[in-house]
Amino acid sequence: ANATRDRLRIAIQKSGRLADPARSLLAACGLSWRESRDKLFCYGExxxxxxLLVRDDDIPGLIADGVCDYGIVGRNELDEQANARLEIGLSPAYREVRPLGFGGCRLMLAIPETWEWEGAQQLQGLRIATSYPAILRQWLSARGVEASVVELSGSVEIAPKLDTADLICDLVSSGATLKANQLKPVETLLDSEAVLAGPVRGFNDARADLSAMLLRRMDGVLKLKD
Ligand code: PRT
Ligand code: ZN
Structure with a gap:
């Protein structure tokens, strides 16, 4: 994990919502690449x-393991994996270095439209479907609520209809998906956006200067954007 390297390695989503904006941001920082045939690796020119082009779920782990130095990933994914690591006694081993201003969304609790929202205590004993079990467990335990967390990797919003859960905790941007499933958002657990994630400790090789230059350029580009 602490191997010396003279090149910087950044993990980004291969395809999906953050893939294009992440590449555009890095290109705006003056980076250009030659793509490998399998399109999983882009060599900096x-x-x-x-x-490294990967699933977003793999990005926090790649940084924690020292395989990559930085990653561009949703705060939701980064926090979920940090909480999951804490639950088993591991330190996060990465941190949020910069918010990037795209990929904005909120992790929210959503209940059936027909319910009246009376606060967290109402969740006692209920089943909540989510792809973010560690963040949800943390939120519930901070409020002294015991509910059962039903972990689903996708299609969380149909769980109440299928009666595999009573309500959900999911990412929301426009709210159209909730509406289409007769659900309404009632509490925000996390305000999310894409972030630059990086190591907890600095580098003691050529990556230190590269990293400083990258952050300087990124700050310049981000400032131009707003
Ligand atoms: O293949 P890979 O694992 O890499 O991709 P993925 O399918 O896990 O992720 P992807 O590409 O869907 O999302 C990547 C990141 O984009 C997320 O981790 C968030 O940080 C961010 N993001 C921003 C969102 C949304 N907005 C969003 N709306 N991720 C998911 N959604 C979902 C939402 O849960 C809902 O089901 O999109 C649906 C539509 O949302 P509404 O509210 O506009 O209807
Ligand atoms: Zn994913």
Whole structure:
């Protein structure tokens, strides 16, 4: 994990919502690449900064294991995996370095439209479907609520209809998906957006200067954006 390297390696989503904006941001920082045939690795040409194209779920772990130095990932994914690591006694091993201003969404509790929202205590004994079990468990325990967390990797919003859960905790942007499933958002657990995630400790090799330059350029690009 602490191997010396003279190139910087950044993990980004291969395809999905964050893939294009992440590449555009890095290109705006002056980076250019030559893609490998399998399209999983992009070799940095203008600077020694390479890209690894992966599932977003893999990004926190790749940084924690030292396989990648930085990653562009949703705060929701980063926090979920940090909480999951804490639950088993591991330190996060990565941190949020910069918010990036795209991929905005909120992790919210949503209940059937016909219910009246009376607060967290109402959740006692209920079943909540989510892809973010660690964040949800943390939120519930901070409020002294015992509910059962039903972990689903996708299609969380149909769980109440299928009666596999009473309500859900899911990402919301426009709210159209909730509406289409007769659900209404009632509490925000997390305000999320894409972030640059990086190591907890600095580098003691060529990556230190590269990293400083990348952050400087990124700050310049982000400032231009707002
Ligand atoms: O394949 P891979 O595992 O890499 O991709 P993925 O399918 O896990 O992720 P992807 O591409 O769907 O999302 C990547 C990141 O985008 C998420 O982790 C969030 O940080 C961010 N993001 C921003 C969102 C949304 N907005 C969003 N709306 N991720 C998911 N959604 C879902 C939402 O849960 C709902 O089901 O999109 C649906 C539509 O949302 P509404 O509210 O506009 O209807
Ligand atoms: Zn994913």
């Amino acid at each position: 203008s600077l020694p900064v390479d890209l």
